[in-house]
Amino acid sequence: MEQPAVVVLFGGRSSEHSISSATAGGVLRAINRDRYRVIPVGITRDGVFVLEDDAPGKFALDATKLPEVVDNGTRIMWPEGGSDRTLRVRRADGRVEELGSVDVVLPILHGLHGEDGTVQGFFDTLAIPYAGGGVLDSALCMDKHFMKIVLQASGVRVSPWVTVTRARWAADPEGVRADASSLGEPVFVKPARAGSSVGVSKVHDPSELDAALEAAFAEDDKVLIESAIIGREIEVAVLEGRGDGATRASLPGEIVLTTREFYDFEGKYLGGDGAEVVCPADLADDDVRAIQELGIQAFEAVGGRGLARVDFFLAEDGLYVNELNTMPGFTPISMFPKCWLASGMTYPELISELVDTALERAA
CATH class of the missing domain: 3.40.50.20 (Rossmann fold)
Incomplete structure (x- = not known):
């Protein structure tokens, strides 16, 4: 052949x-x-x-x-x-x-x-x-504002947030500051449509908000301010089902932070100290099942196709979905392949899975 x-x-x-x-x-x-x-x-x-x-x-x-x-x-x-x-x-x-x-x-x-x-x-x-996501799930998950709305409407918990446009920040800075204050401290400020933690800042008090917004607006004219959820950072890799098969979720992994404030660009890609990708995460069996089930629920809520990495916070009051990434990092040090390796699939097999799923869908 x-x-x-x-x-x-x-x-x-x-x-x-x-x-x-x-x-x-x-x-x-x-x-x-x-x-x-x-x-x-x-x-x-x-x-x-x-x-x-x-x-x-x-x-x-x-x-x-x-x-x-x-x-x-x-x-x-x-x-x-x-x-x-x-x-x-x-x-x-x-x-x-x-x-x-x-x-x-x-x-x-x-x-x-x-x-x-x-x-x-x-x-x-x-x-x-x-291979990978289609038009709808890709567009939804690229825009964190609309992704949160869809997840919330599907019964998936997300962190409280406000969305701020560049025009509103210019016209009503005091109103934006008041909205940010209502979310408590600290908060995260991030571009609505960027990834790899580019333009993301952790804001500890109001004096840091203006600079954080400017950094985010350098990437996008729409920005999210989110409450910081205190908990473990857990991620699960999801694959579309083959044929009539069900959507599959890997064993969960964890981002373990030591000296780093959050999992930023340097920690992800430049070998910065203070962050470690661990997979599988040390979790009770019940937590593993809950994370896998919620990851699949979130994937299906956005009409997921192909693959996604679903990021969670595991807090004292349960699970929150932070975001879905429809084309997650695929480098050897990235979480998505690490989770599938821990679940028994090799890196070449994972690539073949994506290609073959697309070929089967086309056929």
Whole structure:
């Protein structure tokens, strides 16, 4: 049987460009080359689609120099639609080459213009199968404001919050400060549509609020202020069911903080001290079952497809869902693959699971 052609798509225009590139480096190293024909396609920070060298080491996660997609002069020419799935590349000298028919795209994209439903809608229009979330769940989970509304309406507890637009902050700063004060102390301030803890601050008292809002508004014109839930930070990995099978949840993991205030960008990706990813988490059996069940409930509440990582706070009064991530970090040090490894699935098997689920859905 001919190998299915898998386009591994990464980079992108968001502030998480380098994390997407590092994630793709891990996927390119681990994907089963005996089963799939791999075509690496990068998106530069300016939104240019280029054909990348199939050299996984090029995109290794290095805290001293994060990887990125640079413009190498090539241009990817996507299929024209209809029944055509032929991928082409225009080389820097103008030559056009056919790369063969695309069977599935694996979009390893984080943040805006990739994890928010835009790329998913593009491939839906071209009738090209792709792995991971669809338009609706991607868009919902990218926007933390609407994600919380949907989860709350489905009976899933979330931390109390207020949403602030840049326009309101400019017109009514005292009203915003009053709303923030009603949430208690401390609070978290975060962009509504960003990930990897970019632009997130922990605010201990009112004197820190203005700077935190400015940092968040640098990423987005809509910002959330959330009550800080005191409890353990627990995460569970979720996969869509295959065929008629049910949605599956992994063993939960835990973010253990020692000297770090919260699990910020440095702690996640730059090897900063004070935060450790532990999987499986040390939990009672009843807690494990409750976390898995609530993770599946949250995934299904947003119309989840493909995969998600569901983040919780386990507080004295029970579980709160913090957020869902429809394309979680996939680097070897990331929680999503670690949770499935702890549950008995290898890294290459996990990648195959995503690709095969997309191929089955298309069939």
